[in-house]
Amino acid sequence: MKNYNVFIGIDVSKETLDIIGINDESEILLNHQIISNKVSSIKSFFKKASVNFIKDQMLVTYEDTGIYSNHLDKVFSLLKINYCKVSALEIKKSKGLQRGKSDKDDAKAIAYYALSHKNKMRLSEPLENNILHLRVLYSQREKIITAIQTFNSNKELDDFIPKSIIKDLAKTQNSIINNLKKNLKTIDDQINKIIHNNTLITIYYDLINTIPGIGTQTAVYLIIATRAFTRFSNSRQLACYCGIAPFPYESGTSIKGKNKVSQFADKKLKTLLNMCALNAKKYDPQIKLYFDKKLKEGKNKMLILNNIRNKLVHRVFAVIKRQQPYVITHTFAA
Template identity: 45%
Template sequence: MKKFSTHVGIDVSKSTLDVCILKAEGMSVVGMSVVPNTQQGIRRVFRELRHLNAYGDDTLFCFENTGVYSVPLCLCLSEAGLPYWEVPALEIKKSKGITRGKTDRTDAQDIARYSVRSLDKFKASSMPEVEIQRMKVLFAERDKTVRALKLFESTTEGAAFLPPSIYKSVESQNRKTIAYLRKALRAIDAKIRGVRERNEPLNAQYNLLRSVPGIGDVTATYMIIATGGFKRFGSWRKFACYSGIAPFQYASGSSIRGKTRVNHLADKKMKSLLNMAVLSAVKHDPELKEYYERKKHEGKNPMLVLNNIRCKIVSRAFAVIDRASPYVNLKKFAA
């Protein structure tokens, strides 16, 4: 485990960065500042660290993952070759214990202290590939377009209940909006496909994932984005936990024996796509269909069986990527 002499805790907001510079020895704060959330502001932090003789590989930057707000900081640190640790906000919040009150200044100090105390968990963060970032942004736009399309399509449900003269007042505009959104959706899909096809490794991963029964175009694309090109997770079990399909026990002492359940902390989009994948797999994959019917006949809860199949699909996805060969259904070769 690498030791760092200086830890920099940064509370990231839209317009500013609250910075706390902490010496690991004695947990003493040697600097506090507020800078703009821009490249110029981040360079001011670098100058302050140089003044303290704390600029280099011996200094660890730690901050919460705040989506697009933390991108400028990640870019500057990556370009400077400095080690940084982007941590989920919930993990830092739960590590603070009982607290009263909250300010950006104290949050920066808490992040710096978390960096020192949790160094055994440290895993250096890095910027995803440019192509994956582009796919992520495009997929987010696709998601918003799909939601808008469903919202406008729901207007037609009122046609059977409203007088024709009233419904016609919105029918023409609604039809034009739906046509525009469908055209926009096709354009976004084409851009995502273009980004993927221009990157040979990502396109190869996509084709391997599509060979797994149940995994379609959207699921394969989002799985590549969520896994960072299958670099973020060491095993399919860790990804199953991230996706909210890994079951966990709930027990304490001799009296509390709760049901084994999946946890609500998950990537809800990935979980939703896996739900669709399992329905398709049970319908079209004879092996999984036979497994589902057999377990259901044994009296197992259908939702439990479906969740087991979700885990099977994820394990198959990671297997084809690890082997770099398409999925082969061995059941069709059985005697």
């Protein structure tokens, strides 16, 4: 790890950036300043900061706020400034007891977080354009699916509304649903185009789809969440991120609970993996055999399904690491 002695914290919002800098003695080096969240403003500010401080000894830290931090990523990559994007929840938990809230205090807290965690901070890199494009399209896809489900759920009210009104509404409602489905297909086509125009993403996508139970949408989301498998170095890390890795729950001699999964997770990926586990239980003979065996042993059904989710994550990392399709070994058993 580099010997940083300037720690700059940034509180990110859509319109503005609140910035504070401290040294390794927790003294304020850069007083609170507010700049606009624009590439030109960020570039101008940090060009001056690079003159006032030694660039290689400066570490900039801010919360991962999705697209709102994209300008920062771009400028820091261009200026070759060391930066870390940290989970907002991690920053929040590090603050301890807090009374009141302001953007200035948040920026200072982020700077102090960087100082106290300097030995384990992992430098970030800008999101690759194809992954960013996939993430935006996938987000739009989710919104369209939600809209379709919302309009379809309105049909449950038909029995309680006069037929004359239903007839007028049905034409408009069906037209909206059909248009949404057309847009959904357009987005799916765009996602497929991005996947198959990038050799590495195509390889990962095809490898993941060889695993029984895992479908195309889960494969796409896994590529997005792992940033084409550059974000996590092993399956355990991904399992923790998904919220399916069990952790001990005990303290002293009085609390000896069962291992539990954490509530801090990518809920979308966890839901997708749950669907995959149910599919694998149905279509993968090896998983079905495992499920039935554990059920006969008296294991809890949700515990078994969580174990299957972990198995699927391990399989994903195995096929990616080996660069070979998954083989159902149960087929070859004598």
